[in-house]
Amino acid sequence: xxxxxxxxxxxxxxxxxxxxxxxxxxxxxxxxxxxxxxxxxxxxxxxxxxxxxxxxxxxxxxxxxxxxxxxxxxxxxxxxxxxxxxxxxxxxxxxxxxxxxxxxxxxxxxxxxxxxxxxxxxxxxxxxxxxxxxxxxxxxxxxxxxxxxxxxxxxxxxxxxxxxxxxxxxxxxxxxxxxxxxxxxxxxxxxxxxxxxxxxxxxxxxxxxxxxxxxxxxxxxxxxxxxxxxxxxxxxxxxxxxxxxxxxxxxxxxxxxxxxxxxxxxxxxxxxxxxxxxxxxxxxxxxxxxxxxxxxxxxxxxxxxxxxxxxxxxxxxxxxxxxxxxxxxxxxxxxxxxxxxxxxxxxxxxxxxxxxxxxxxxxxxxxxxxxxxxxxxxxxxxxxxxxxxxxxxxxxxxxxxxxxxxxxxxxxxxxxxxxxxxxxxxxxxxxxxxxxxxxxxxxxxxxxxxxxxxxxxxxxxxxxxxxxxxxxxxxxxxxxxxxxxxxxxxxxxxxxxxxxxxxxxxxxxxxxxxxxxxxxxxxxxxxxxxxxxxxxxxxxxxxxxxxxxxxxxxxxxxxxxxxxxxxxxxxxxxxxxxxxxxxxxxxxxxxxxxxxxxxxxxxxxxxxxxxxxxxxxxxxxxxxxxxxxxxxxxxxxxxxxxxxxxxxxxx
Amino acid sequence: xxxxxxxxxxxxxxxxxxxxxxxxxxxxxxxxxxxxxxxxxxxxxxxxxxxxxxxxxxxxxxxxxxxxxxxxxxxxxxxxxxxxxxxxxxxxxxxxxxxxxxxxxxxxxx
Numbered sequence: 042x043x044x045x046x047x048x049x050x051x052x053x054x055x056x057x058x059x060x061x062x063x064x065x066x067x068x069x070x071x072x073x074x075x076x077x078x079x080x081x082x083x084x085x086x087x088x089x090x091x092x093x094x095x096x097x098x099x100x101x102x103x104x105x106x107x108x109x110x111x112x113x114x115x116x117x118x119x120x121x122x123x124x125x126x127x128x129x130x131x132x133x134x135x136x137x138x139x140x141x142x143x144x145x146x147x148x149x150x151x152x153x154x155x156x157x158x159x160x161x162x163x164x165x166x167x168x169x170x171x172x173x174x175x176x177x178x179x180x181x182x183x184x185x186x187x188x189x190x191x192x193x194x195x196x197x198x199x200x201x202x203x204x205x206x207x208x209x210x211x212x213x214x215x216x217x218x219x220x221x222x223x224x225x226x227x228x229x230x231x232x233x234x235x236x237x238x239x240x241x242x243x244x245x246x247x248x249x250x251x252x253x254x255x256x257x258x259x260x261x262x263x264x265x266x267x268x269x270x271x272x273x274x275x276x277x278x279x280x281x282x283x284x285x286x287x288x289x290x291x292x293x294x295x296x297x298x299x300x301x302x303x304x305x306x307x308x309x310x311x312x313x314x315x316x317x318x319x320x321x322x323x324x325x326x327x328x329x330x331x332x333x334x335x336x337x338x339x340x341x342x343x344x345x346x347x348x349x350x351x352x353x354x355x356x357x358x359x360x361x362x363x364x365x366x367x368x369x370x371x372x373x374x375x376x377x378x379x380x381x382x383x384x385x386x387x388x389x390x391x392x393x394x395x396x397x398x399x400x401x402x403x404x405x406x407x408x409x410x411x412x413x414x415x416x417x418x419x420x421x422x423x424x425x426x427x428x429x430x431x432x433x434x435x436x437x438x439x440x441x442x443x444x445x446x447x448x449x450x451x452x453x454x455x456x457x458x459x460x461x462x463x464x465x466x467x468x469x470x471x472x473x474x475x476x477x478x479x480x481x482x483x484x485x486x487x488x489x490x491x492x493x494x495x496x497x498x499x500x501x502x503x504x505x506x507x508x509x510x511x512x513x514x515x516x517x518x519x520x521x522x523x524x525x526x527x528x529x530x531x532x533x534x535x536x537x538x539x540x541x542x543x544x545x546x547x548x549x550x551x552x553x554x555x556x557x558x559x560x561x562x563x564x565x566x567x568x569x570x571x572x573x574x575x576x577x578x579x580x581x582x583x584x585x586x587x588x589x590x591x592x593x594x595x596x597x598x599x600x601x602x603x604x605x606x607x608x609x610x611x612x613x614x615x616x617x618x619x620x621x622x623x624x625x626x627x628x629x630x631x632x633x634x635x636x637x638x639x640x641x642x643x644x645x646x647x648x649x650x651x652x653x654x655x656x657x658x659x660x661x662x663x664x665x666x667x668x669x670x671x672x673x674x675x676x677x678x679x680x681x682x683x684x685x686x687x688x689x690x691x692x
Numbered sequence: 693x694x695x696x697x698x699x700x701x702x703x704x705x706x707x708x709x710x711x712x713x714x715x716x717x718x719x720x721x722x723x724x725x726x727x728x729x730x731x732x733x734x735x736x737x738x739x740x741x742x743x744x745x746x747x748x749x750x751x752x753x754x755x756x757x758x759x760x761x762x763x764x765x766x767x768x769x770x771x772x773x774x775x776x777x778x779x780x781x782x783x784x785x786x787x788x789x790x791x792x793x794x795x796x797x798x799x800x801x802x
Contacts, residue, residue, distance in 0.1 A: 669801030671730070671794040675721035 057111045057130060060096040060140065060183065061193075064089050064176035068169045075165040086168040087151045090175050094148045097140040097179065104137045106565040108254055108572070110185050127252055131185035134562040138408065139182040139324050142415045143317040147175040149541050150312045153423055156535030157308050157430055163210060166203070167306070174200035178317050182324055186251040187241045194282070197318045198234065202227040204313060205305040215304075222304040229291035233281015237325075240274030243267065253328070257572045260332040272333050272341040275325060283322030283378045286352045290649060292319065293356070293371035295642040296364065298650070303367040307426030310367060315374045315418040320411055323381040327407065330385060331569040334392035334400065335577060342389040346494060349386055350501050353379035355643050357508035361515070362640045365436050366425045369516050370418070373462065376505060377414050381407045383498060384477040387484055394489035397579045401566065403480035405584060409559055410477055413469035416552055417461035420545040424455035427534045427542065428520065435529075438516065439621050443525030450539045452521045454546035459517045461549050463510035464605050469553035475598060476556075478502045482597035499597065503604040510608035515616055523619030560584055706747040713740035727782045727792040731775065738771055 067089030075082040103109075113128040151171060158167055174197055181193025206223030208215050245251055247267065248259040260268065279285075284292035292314060294301040302314045313319075326333075333341065353376050360372035384407035391400035429436055431448060445452045461470035481502060484495035560583070570577045615623055626632045641647065668674065713736050720733025742764045749760030782792060789796045 667801065669798035671797065672722050672724070675718075679718050679722070 061176045061179040064172040068172035090148045094144040104134045106568045129185035130183040136182040140179045143178040146316045153541040154308045155537045170200045204309040221300045226291040230281045233278040236274045237278025279322030286348045290646040294646045311422030316415040332573045345386045349379045349382040353505045358639045361512040390491040399483045401581045406476035410473035413473040420458040427451045438519040442523040445521040454542040457546045459513045462513045472553040479594040507604035507608035510605040511612040514612040518616045710740045710744040
């Protein structure tokens with residue numbers, strides 16, 4: 042145990058830590074300021090998130106791929122007991138890039154909330170958890186060790202729980218839905234969290250360190266089965282947080298159950314359940330990609346491909362038939378998250394085939410899709426929030442229609458978001474989707490052992506792209522086109538709302554052309570592979586994410602665009618004349634059954650409820666064992682303990 | 693072979709006695725209705741392992757292990773405190789239900 046001297050204590054505080062300390066400490070202070078005046082509290086909270094944004098933008102200019110670590114404890118006392126708590130942050134493009142997205146979008150969404158949450162009764166709670174969320178998310182992505190990583194991971198989970206249940210003070214139907222939704226989200230992500238804790242714990246036990254770089258350099262010394270186990274456990278954590286296949290339903294459940302993360306305020310859905318927190322899983326897989334990819338763990342990437350493939354198709358088809366504006370967007374979020382996992386999966390498969398450049402391309406595609414999806418999904422959710430605000434909390438798209446004339450200031454930004462989500466060329470969604478699918482196609486062209494799987498994933502990707510175009514166009518037409526229902530009161534959205542929508546829409550237009558900046562950020566990525574495997578000698582050639590199809594990628598681009606066009610046109614011709622329901626689907630029994638199955642979320646949530654009821658029944662029958670007769674209970678206890686002792690003696 | 697016990701059979705007798713006390717305690721717990729009698733049965737049940745513990749302290753060939761006796765004395769003193777607590781509970785139960793018959797105490801029935 043080392044003893045601090047005053048000289049060392051002076052260096053414990055490091056300015057780099059301010060990037061997450063400002064929002065977390067600000068959250069505590071804002072509660073006190075709320076006692077003075079609520080407007081002062083709002084201004085203070087927005088300014089702390091804004092400061093964090095400026096700080097992370099500054100760090101983005103400093104970020105390098107050269108193990109730029111800032112230890113929390115001074116270097117003199119990192120042996121002995123302290124070495125178990127060797128907390129640090131790492132300034133590299135992978136993490137700081139996510140930090141910029143989290144705090145920047147947090148800042149814009151906080152400005153949007155000025156109007157949206159104007160008449161809320163629990164503003165103090167809202168601002169406290171919003172700031173804590175931004176702090177926790179930044180902490181999670183800049184963490185250089187497992188302790189900070191897991192702390193941030195849990196902070197964002199807790200903030201998500203409290204903000205989903207934000208409306209628990211309302212009157213009855215909303216109250217119990219909010220409470221149940223919060224608990225459901227917390228418990229279902231907890232499944233992943235426990236698995237993640239197991240994976241990180243195994244790493245710590247085997248390698249004896251919490252530092253991520255030391256773990257990277259020691260990972261290849263583990264046995265093959267242990268590597269697969271750790272990778273799968275960490276992936277289960279990512280599945281829980283990012284709502285992939287078995288755990289989809291905490292983010293978006295079918296309309297008949299209606300217990301999901303969309304019960305929170307729409308600003309929260311935009312920030313936490315679309316733009317940032319659910320991407321923590323993707324970030325985690327990217328962070329550990331540097332060791333998983335060179336460890337040759339084939340099983341892991343096959344499992345990942347399977348789960349991602351299921352999720353992408355299921356959720357895209359559920360989004361096609363849902364009627365709640367937020368639910369369509371939530372299903373679409375899950376589907377797009379699968380796209381990012383798909384990219385990382387393709388990157389891993391390419392590394393198995395030793396096609397390092399293709400892997401690098403796919404990895405870049407994943408990072409680029411994180412950025413563009415964060416922007417356009419935040420835009421879509423905020424537009425949905427503005428619509429819900431204008432229509433006095435009406436969320437059913439079947440009851441909307443013909444809003445284009447009166448809500449033009451929402452309709453035009455939302456159209457840009459819809460085009461970006463569909464992947465229509467000049468918007469950012471096209472470029473990022475294109476780079477993911479292009480990487481899959483390249484892996485197919487290399488004719489390695491993974492080529493058939495790559496082709497399968499590519500087909501799946503373009504089918505999902507087609508479905509995405511179909512449901513996003515359907516959403517837009519049902520909301521803004523057609524005839525306006527008679528008794529629809531409309532209030533105008535506030536100035537803060539519309540200005541944020543315009544800013545996000547212009548970012549959606551611009552950020553597609555930022556690909557050059559992202560590629561230059563990730564240029565020196567191979568140094569991280571050297572840490573894991575010193576014999577790794579590949580140098581990635583500078584990769585330009587293609588903005589417009591070159592000869593190399595003309596085939597996948599054309600295939601993708603064809604699918605998108607088919608999807609968009611189908612949806613346009615079916616819904617353009619103001620039809621709320623398609624007649625031939627209602628008449629055909631088979632199609633109608635398919636529609637019902639998709640609408641019920643493929644009965645995943647029903648299955649969970651069935652399991653829950655079964656377990657509850659077992660324990661309700663077990664409680665009959667407590668009969669109230671003391672002598673009988675004593676006899677039972679004696680008998681059971683004798684049986685247990687016998688079992689121990691025999692075995 | 694053992695300077696304190698004449699033969700190994702004495703040790704076995706004490707263990708058997710301890711086992712019989714255990715059975716008596718269990719029997720009392722399972723059959724008696726009065727709360728006071730249940731406490732008495734419980735005390736017999738607790739005395740049985742104490743006895744066995746002391747007996748094991750004499751199995752070493754040269755010395756008596758003083759630790760076993762120390763533990764048993766601690767166990768007895770804690771047991772006395774537990775009895776005091778249990779009797780206080782029974783007095784309160786008697787005030788509440790008007791009887792010490794445990795069949796009447798069914799408020800926590802599942």
